[in-house]
Amino acid sequence: MHQNNRVVSLIFLFLLLGMEWACKSSEEEPSKLDVSSTRIELEADGESKEVSISSNTAWSAHASANWINMTPSSGTGSQTVSIAALANTTPDSREAVVQIVAGSLQREIQVSQAAGKSHPSYYIPADQTEMREISSLELAPELGIGWNLGNSLEAIGGETAWGNPAVTKELIDAVKAAGFSAVRIPVAWSKFTDESSFTIDPAWAERVEEVVNYVLDNDLYAIINIHWDGGWMQPTYVAEDAVNARLEAMWVQIALHFRDYDDHLLFAGTNEVMVDGDYGQPTPEYRTVQNGYNQTFVNAVRGTGGRNAYRHLVVQSFNTNIDHAVDFMEMPVDEVKDRLMAEVHYYDPYEFALDADSPVSEWGANADNPSKTAGWGGEAYATGQFKKMKSHFVDKGIPVIVGEYGAISKTNLEDHAVYRAYYLEWITQAMLDQSLVPFYWDNGHTGNHGFGLFDRNNGEQVYPDLIDKITPSIN
Structure with missing residues (x-):
């Protein structure tokens, strides 16, 4: 009995000593x-x-x-x-x-x-005042059916150099009354006070602005671009650096001049960029450089800040060709989400719609003389082309503007007028059916081989029947 008590005591003592040692070890362990x-x-x-x-x-x-x-x-x-x-x-x-x-x-x-983005001296902070929270895809239907003020402000040598009178508000009032909802204004901006720095003449910028205001004051949308302008925008490696420098310099000036306008004014960067005389499939060089021009345009406009940070911008496929758009077009990187549109043009079949020397005078399912048709480019072809743009762009959130389309008059061919009216009616509706935005090409010439719908001297409708075919919901 006593021996057992001694063993228990020893065990208890060892436990106490162990606990004391553990506490001391814990207290003495250094912080880590x-x-x-x-x-x-x-x-x-x-x-x-x-x-x-x-x-x-x-x-x-x-x-x-x-x-x-x-x-x-x-x-x-x-x-x-x-x-x-x-x-x-x-x-x-x-x-x-x-x-x-x-x-x-x-x-x-x-x-x-890392350093943040540095801004040029002309930059001002982004300003969304009067720039609605609306994507380009949502804006596109508001453009309705558009009309081109062709062969006027893009005329080389001056506004009246290609045979049209100076643009008047009376003309734009007539365009509005005819049922069009938007006006595309092609512009040649190479009217410089200093060609070495591509400084645009302020008087010319003010004249373009005056015409833009004719459009906007009529509650129409307006699109301004840099049009052919003498063809300086060649998409080659040799020309690339010089073109990018000039394109940036000119678009910065244009964007600054119109920076305070609301979202009823859109900018389109280029027009039908291609290598002169080469209508074939673009080489990797051509299409890479042309896609780069679209990026330069977007960067230049966004870099001015203000409302231009939210402006809807339009970029084109190579030579505005639908097949090239589907196969090769790369939309630019944009710091603003959902504010870009793609643009193509449509003049097919060429023999009927654009070739003044062609004897082709009939088009479509009602054509009854094979010798007077192009043999291609009928209704099914057109539908297929427009469906391509819808599936490759519109369905992916990128609206499509058909910035030019139409068919020249051939008053020398007695049966052409009927087929021309059918073509314009059918093609316009086919574009709308695929959620594309059509812009009829009007060059002001209303005689043989012209596209004109209005008398530009007074705004009177020269072809009211054709206008009815293009804008049937209004007229």
């Missing part, structure tokens, strides 16, 4: 604090990265700059911390320090962030 990285680099747009903290005690994190956030900012023991930076909107890179403190221990993490 380590971090998995002592330096991190973050992108300008607000990137975050994780850092592991290894500790056997409580710790807290503190940043030397208010553009850094830590989650969590304190804890006990080992843990992962997310270090995030707000977007850097300054043109300079920046650095800060995140300090991790655990008792008397400290560790530092150097944080650097």
Whole structure:
């Protein structure tokens, strides 16, 4: 009995000594604090990265700059911390320090962030005033059926150099009354006060603005572009650098001049860019350079800020060809979401719609003389082409403008007028059926081989029957 008590006492003593040793060991164990990285680099747009903290005690994190956030900012023991930076909107890179403190221990993490986007001197902050929260796909139906003010402001040598009178508000009033909802205004901007810097003559910019206001004052949409303009926009590697410099310089000036206009004014970057005389399939060089011109245009406009940060922009396929659009067109990268439209043109079949020397005078299912038809390009073909644009673009959120289409008059061929009326009615409706936006090409010439619908001297309708075919819902 006594011996057993002695054993129990000894065991109890050893337990007490063990507990005392364990407590002393715990008290004497030094604090530990380590971090998995002592330096991190973050992108300008607000990137975050994780850092592991290894500790056997409580710790807290503190940043030397208010553009850094830590989650969590304190804890006990080992843990992962997310270090995030707000977007850097300054043109300079920046650095800060995140300090991790655990008792008397400290560790530092150097944080650097890349420079934000630098803006040119003419840039002003984005301004969405009167720029509705509406995507280009939602805007497109509002354009309705459009009309082209052709062979006027894009005429080389001056507004009246290609046979049309100066544009008047009376003419645009007549276009509105005829049922059109939008006007595409082709412009040749190469009227310089300083050709070496591509400085556009202010008087010319003001004249273009005057015509734009004729359109907007009629509650119509307006699209302005850089048209053929002498053909300086060749899509070759040899011309690429010079064209990009000129394109950027000119679009910056245009965008600045019209920066305060609301979203009823759209910009279109180019027109029918191709290598002179080469109507074949574009080479990789041609299409790469042409796609690059679209990107230069978008960058130049967005870089002016203000309302142009939200403006709806129109970019074209190579030579505005539908097949080239489907096969080769790459939409530009845009910092603004859903504010781009694609543009193609349609003049098929060429022999009927555009070739003044062709004896082809009939088109469509009602054509009864094979010798007077093109033998291709009928209703089924047109439907197939328009369906391509719908499936490749519209159905993917990119609206499509058919910026030019039509059929010339052939008053020298007695049966052409009937088929021309049918063509314009059918083609217009076929485009609308595929959610495309048609813009009839009017060059002002109302005689043989012309596209004109109005007398540009007074705005009177020369072909009211054709206008009825194009805008049937209004007339």
